Amino acid sequence: MQNKYGHFSQDALEFIITRPDTPAPWVNYISNGKYHGLVSHTGGGYSFYVNPRDNRITRWRYNSLPADRPGRYVVLRDRQSGSYWSPTWQPTCVALEQFECRHGLYYSRIASRYQKIRAEVLYFVPADDLELWQVTVRNEDETGKTLDIFAYEELCLGHALVDLINQPNDQHFNEVYFDHQSEILYATKRYWVKYRGATVQQANEAWDKLVFFAASLPIKSYDGSREQFIGRWRSESNPIAVESGGCSNSAITAGDAEAALHMELVLQPGEAQTFTVMLGVVPKDEADPEYIVLGAENCPGDCQPMRVRRHRASKIAAEELVRKYRNPAEVAKAFAHLQEKWRTYLAAVRVATPDDEMNILLNVWNQYQTSVTFQFSRDASYYHGGLLFGRGYRDSCQDTLGPLMTHPEWVRERLLEMAGHQFRDGSTFHLYYPLTGGGEKTGHSDTPLWLPLAIMEYIKETGELAFLSCKVPFHDADEATVFEHLLAAIEFTLANLTHRNLAKFGPGDWNDTLDYLGRAGKGESVWVTMFLAYILREMIELCDFIGETKKAERYRKEYQKIEQALNTHCWDGSWYIRGTNDQGAVIGSGRNAEGKIFLNTQSWAVISGIARGERALRCMDAVQQYLETPKGPKILHPAYTQINPNIGLATRCVPGKKENGAVFNHPVSWAILAECLLGRGDRAFEIYKKAQPMNPVIDIDRYQVEPYVYAEYVTSPDHPLMGQASHSWLTGSSTWMLRDGIDYILGVRPTYRGLQIEPCIPKAWRGYEVVRRFRGIYYHIKVANPTGVCRGVKSLRLEGEQLPGNQINLDDEHVNRLLANKTKVAVEVMLG
Ligand code: GLC
DSSP: OEETTEEEOTTSSOEEEOOSOOSSOOEEEEESSSEEEEEETTSBOOEEESOTTTSEEEOOOTTOSSSSOOBOEEEEEETTTOOEEOTTSTTTOOOOSEEEEEEETTEEEEEEEETTEEEEEEEEOOSSSEEEEEEEEEEOSSSOEEEEEEEEEEEEEEOHHHHHHSHHHHGGGEEEEEETTTTEEEEEESOOOOOOSOOSOOOOSOOSEEEEEEESSOOSEEEEEHHHHHOTTOOTTSOHHHHHTSOOOBOBSSSOEEEEEEEEEEEOTTOEEEEEEEEEEEEOOOSSEEEEEEOSTTOOTTOOOEEEEEEHHHHHHHHHHHHHHHSHHHHHHHHHHHHHHHHHHHHTEEEEOSOHHHHHIIIIIHHHHHHHHHHHTTTBSSSSBSSSOOEEHHHHHHHTTTGGGTOHHHHHHHHHHHHTTBOTTSOBOSEEOTTTOOEEOOOOSSGGGHHHHHHHHHHHHHOOGGGGGOEEEOSSSOEEEHHHHHHHHHHHHHTTBOTTSOEEOBTOSSSTTOOSSBTTSOOEEHHHHHHHHHHHHHHHHHHHHHTOHHHHHHHHHHHHHHHHHHHHHSBOSSSBOOEEOTTSOEESSTTSSSSOEESHHHHHHHHTTOSOHHHHHHHHHHHHHHHOOTTSOOSEESOOOSOOTTTOHHHHSOTTBTTBTSEEHHHHHHHHHHHHHTTOHHHHHHHHHHHOTTOTTSOHHHHOSOTTSOEEEEOOTTSTTTTOEEEESSOHHHHHHHHIIIIIISOEEEOSSEEEEOOOOOTTOOEEEEEEEETTEEEEEEEEOTTOOSSOEEEEEETTEEESTTEEETTOHHHHHHHTTOSEEEEEEEEO
């Protein structure tokens, strides 16, 4: 797959961007699980430790022009001519002779050529808490070159939102100084705000991090002051220090903080040299301070030089890391380790299908994207600024389904954390802050129910029934078992039904912008009711499996009650309505002038099993009839043009974008799932194909965002910018598209008892293969489709032996014998 800005590498492990002027910054992540950064293809982006709001290390200017500034910049300057440029193109934006950015799994490599100098910067984070910029410069000229090298970025030092809104005050606590002996630039802040609200109360606490910036080359000069380094009325494009060939050796005790180092490279013709720049954090140890005097050299007249507190233990820790990574062998080892780690991650799921793009997504990029959404929730991206949201509860529960196939132990830990953010009554925070504690409770009606979904999927994957007995405290009460947490969520939702047995809408459901239908407690969410039905059905299955027959019985009755309510009150003739508001008005009905039909109440009618036979087919046919676009079905139709304060934000949003009628990929993924459940493999795959981020049906200059990851939404034909996508990377569609692909299209699905093989594919496919690690065994599954059907398993063989039906039942003795002492088994499936 190729567009005018780039293509995937042969092995699909990299996306190669071949020119810098992409329609939007095309971004990647670097991370070791604690120290994180975003890196754009031109070196832009920011770094943070654990939490992008509270522990921001470097700055990134929101809404900035030029866009995507600042970043991690390396600028080369030819000593002889004085000309300077950056191998990452930004920030100097000199026209380069060659440019290439390779985004890989948690690393980016940006390379270019200018005036016969090749230069390459590799950005990544090793297991230690620092980022490495490994720079290689090659002189391809016939004459020797002396280059000044500048490495710089702007520092934030602490709370990123306060840095934005209270900067004139915030800067009075910044400190940056250079340690001549170790040649390390240190930076920190003497206070730390850990809350978000606007208040006149000042924090009375120091930021507990010490930032260090160093390199493996000798340092010729440095700057800690942005003002000194950049110069008056200049920007990161043309710092005075770069232009004049040297920094002014500034330190600051107040002011905007910069970390800038100046080095020199002398290169013979044909010679290449590699060096490393390091930016990292160590905990600030206040126990054993020493004092240094700063600013004597910059202190005209009678003013006082500054005494600055230094942190001996922190300094030792930083020096140790710098010493380690000044050694190129350690950098190489760390990079090899990173690559190995993510190759292993990918090895748990491998597919070979007739669709190349599906292979690229399921084997690499979709798996990678779900590991990123799991890590960053909806918090740190170029579209989620990392200033507000913390960890979203509903999103994060869904995000567990991605890494679940590869690292169930990560998911286990996360689920315990999430259960700890549930309240005794079964309600939950809507978002919470893992670093500083606390969260926001909004009352969204769907949020509590995502915890049971995630827990049940975890058990299907791992078979770890004992997890249900693990104890975790409620946020506001004593500990209870995971099973009790699960029951609490369901009971909470059941206790909040209206007299018609439909769920209350509250201040929103999955759709955050249907936010003024149900604030008075009367409006009903048909979608949440369907979601509840789904969870009840899942719960019945779990209770039956673990012998909780009474509970299974009770939930069966609840399911029937709800199913009846939905089919009595919510069927509109050809599809299901979306809900009612506090005033009793219906939305998502043929009677409405706008917002007549919503996607989610059709797909979930099927997913929850409440729509059977004819109704199931009809409502999904209505999706095709009214919602279809070249990029998949829209979230609703027709988009709202009239503001309705009794519906909410969706009606205030411009038609065709976001939740007001865009192709919102998260519901698109559920439509694929529903079509698979209906067995319509051609239709399911048609939608899946349309939604692929690299699908060229929309011209890339219009589509704009990264073609290697899903975006939250694509503008629909209801807007003149149809096809423009936004909010790439952090979207629930990533996880569901992955599971759609593996579990529902290719049909390799975990159950409590084992693996179920239930493909739903295009008729034209003659076969495909899947490798899926499941409970420690690699299943090499070969599916043949000689007669061209969409679904229907005719025979299933495990290690050459026929099994009944389409299940690999781990409770079955025969199956157990076949699996005994094996780490790899062969499965042959015949459709027909
Ligand atoms: C965004 C939110 C998600 C929400 C969706 C629809 O993707 O992250 O929580 O469900 O929008 O409003």
